[in-house]
Amino acid sequence: MDIAFLVPAPFDAISGGYEYDRRLVAGLRAQGHAVQVMELPGAHPHPDAEAVDGACAALDAVPKGARIVIDGLGLPAFEPLLEELEQRGAIGLIHHPTALEHGNPARVRDALRATEAAIFPRLARLVATSPLTARRLPPEFGVEEARIGVVEPGTDRAPRSAGSGGPGCAILSLGTLVPRKGHDVLLRALGGLSDLDWTLTIAGAPRDKVHADGLLALVEELGLTNRVTFAGEIPETQLEALWVGTDLFALATHWEGYGMAAAEALARGVPVAITAGGAIAEVVPVQAGVISPPGDHVSLGRAMRRAIFDTDLRADMAEAAWKAGQALPRWDDRATAFLAEIEKAAG
Numbered sequence: 160m161d162i163a164f165l166v167p168a169p170f171d172a173i174s175g176g177y178e179y180d181r182r183l184v185a186g187l188r189a190q191g192h193a194v195q196v197m198e199l200p201g202a203h204p205h206p207d208a209e210a211v212d213g214a215c216a217a218l219d220a221v222p223k224g225a226r227i228v229i230d231g232l233g234l235p236a237f238e239p240l241l242e243e244l245e246q247r248g249a250i251g252l253i254h255h256p257t258a259l260e261h262g263n264p265a266r267v268r269d270a271l272r273a274t275e276a277a278i279f280p281r282l283a284r285l286v287a288t289s290p291l292t293a294r295r296l297p298p299e300f301g302v303e304e305a306r307i308g309v310v311e312p313g314t315d316r317a318p319r320s321a322g323s324g325g326p327g328c329a330i331l332s333l334g335t336l337v338p339r340k341g342h343d344v345l346l347r348a349l350g351g352l353s354d355l356d357w358t359l360t361i362a363g364a365p366r367d368k369v370h371a372d373g374l375l376a377l378v379e380e381l382g383l384t385n386r387v388t389f390a391g392e393i394p395e396t397q398l399e400a401l402w403v404g405t406d407l408f409a410l411a412t413h414w415e416g417y418g419m420a421a422a423e424a425l426a427r428g429v430p431v432a433i434t435a436g437g438a439i440a441e442v443v444p445v446q447a448g449v450i451s452p453p454g455d456h457v458s459l460g461r462a463m464r465r466a467i468f469d470t471d472l473r474a475d476m477a478e479a480a481w482k483a484g485q486a487l488p489r490w491d492d493r494a495t496a497f498l499a500e501i502e503k504a505a506g
Contacts, residue, residue, distance in 0.1 A: 415439040
């Protein structure tokens with residue numbers, strides 16, 4: 160099968176969504192399918208003129224008969240091309256609708272919602288990365304349920320994390336430095352736990368410089384400079400080393416289309432402390448960690464307190480996390496599942 164995969168540049172960006180895309184492409188190619196990755200230029204998901212021109216050029220360059228898959232981050236740029244998308248049976252890969260991105264002004268969210276409500280129903284099929292996202296598409300974006308499929312991310316088999324060995328609790332948070340990830344909420348939660356022995360490493364690219372600078376200032380304001388490390392965007396080998404010595408994974412997200420970082424923690428037997436923003440709360444069983452309401456740093460701090468100082472409780476959570484992680488989908492079969500969705504669109 161010839162497949163054109165259209166995604167905003169750069170394709171090698173480090174994030175859960177791009178990792179999903181890369182693993183999907185690799186899996187499809189491993190099965191013998193010809194997958195052409197076409198990187199879309201310009202600004203996304205708020206398309207500028209370069210993005211719209213790039214979308215038009217990319218669609219023109221796709222050979223007739225090839226199956227077209229467009230990452231949802233780039234879909235708004237295709238709004239002027241709806242008739243052609245419909246005629247060619249294009250498929251949208253929806254990690255989460257861009258209208259749900261936390262931190263955007265209301266006018267931006269409303270504009271994105273109107274754009275996605277115009278585009279989504281015209282596509283041959285939408286493939287969501289979580290059941291929660293799939294459930295939201297019909298009532299909020301007018302998509303027929305029959306046109307929606309779900310292919311959750313996979314995990315790799317990984318060795319069980321040994322942890323730091325104490326005496327303190329080594330906490331790891333993964334996520335780009337943008338408002339939606341809620342790193343400010345996590346920092347405020349930990350700011351109330353200065354009587355406990357813990358350190359925090361935040362690994363993620365500073366995509367939003369203003370927000371990233373604000374996080375640095377918040378660390379100083381809370382007096383946590385000696386406890387918090389911003390590791391930036393780090394390679395996979397270095398990340399593996401971080402996982403080995405992690406005692407607790409934490410993410411105070413406002414919204415996740417799935418929660419790949421939390422799934423990675425479970426796959427390694429690392430207990431988690433999260434906020435129930437989006438589908439991540441459906442990924443993590445309650446026995447494997449602590450779950451608080453989104454945006455509530457007081458509740459999160461209270462929940463994390465016991466997880467940090469009670470090593471026996473944390474050991475029980477780690478055991479539950481390991482068991483849950485072994486039952487998660489594996490990347491091995493994700494390409495097959497996605498291929499089935501492509502075939503449904505063609506049928």
